[in-house]
Amino acid sequence: MRILMVCLGNICRSPMAEGILRARAEGTDIVVDSAGTSNYHIDENPDPRAVMTVRKHNLDISKLRGRQFSSQDFDDFDLIFAMDKSNLRHLLQLARNEEDRRKVHLIRNYTDPGMDLEVPDPYYGGEHGFEQVYQMLDAAAIEIVKRHG
Numbered sequence: 531m532r533i534l535m536v537c538l539g540n541i542c543r544s545p546m547a548e549g550i551l552r553a554r555a556e557g558t559d560i561v562v563d564s565a566g567t568s569n570y571h572i573d574e575n576p577d578p579r580a581v582m583t584v585r586k587h588n589l590d591i592s593k594l595r596g597r598q599f600s601s602q603d604f605d606d607f608d609l610i611f612a613m614d615k616s617n618l619r620h621l622l623q624l625a626r627n628e629e630d631r632r633k634v635h636l637i638r639n640y641t642d643p644g645m646d647l648e649v650p651d652p653y654y655g656g657e658h659g660f661e662q663v664y665q666m667l668d669a670a671a672i673e674i675v676k677r678h679g
């Protein structure tokens with residue numbers, strides 16, 4: 531099972547989601563990657579606040595590098611998780627057919643079905659936002675492994 535995490539910049543939420551799910555999915559055949567809908571931070575390492583937050587939970591995402599989502603990702607991944615509704619809209623615009631569209635989900639709908647809740651963008655906030663993001667993504671990762679691991 532190949533899973534892609536998607537946010538706007540690919541330096542905060544989706545690299546955190548990638549590192550968290552990779553750890554939770556150890557020993558399963560889940561493969562995980564992340565990408566951004568924007569081209570703002572291509573080749574950059576994750577935001578230091580994201581790196582520090584997951585480091586407190588014994589994960590290292592410091593070496594990941596930003597890349598931009600492309601339509602090719604619909605062929606390369608089985609499931610594509612959007613962090614917020616803007617990411618979701620963007621992904622659905624890039625989808626080429628119904629099969630592509632079916633792969634795309636709001637990640638918090640795995641823990642809060644049908645609620646359409648978002649993982650808030652922590653980029654312009656403080657440290658606190660990043661820990662909240664961590665907790666949301668860890669709960670989602672546990673559920674993803676339960677269903678697909």
Ligand code: 4NP
Pocket residue numbers: 537538539540541542543544570651652653
């Ligand atoms: P992310 O956070 O989408 O969680 O990686 C952001 C990072 C950078 C920007 C926006 C959101 N930015 O506008 O540069």
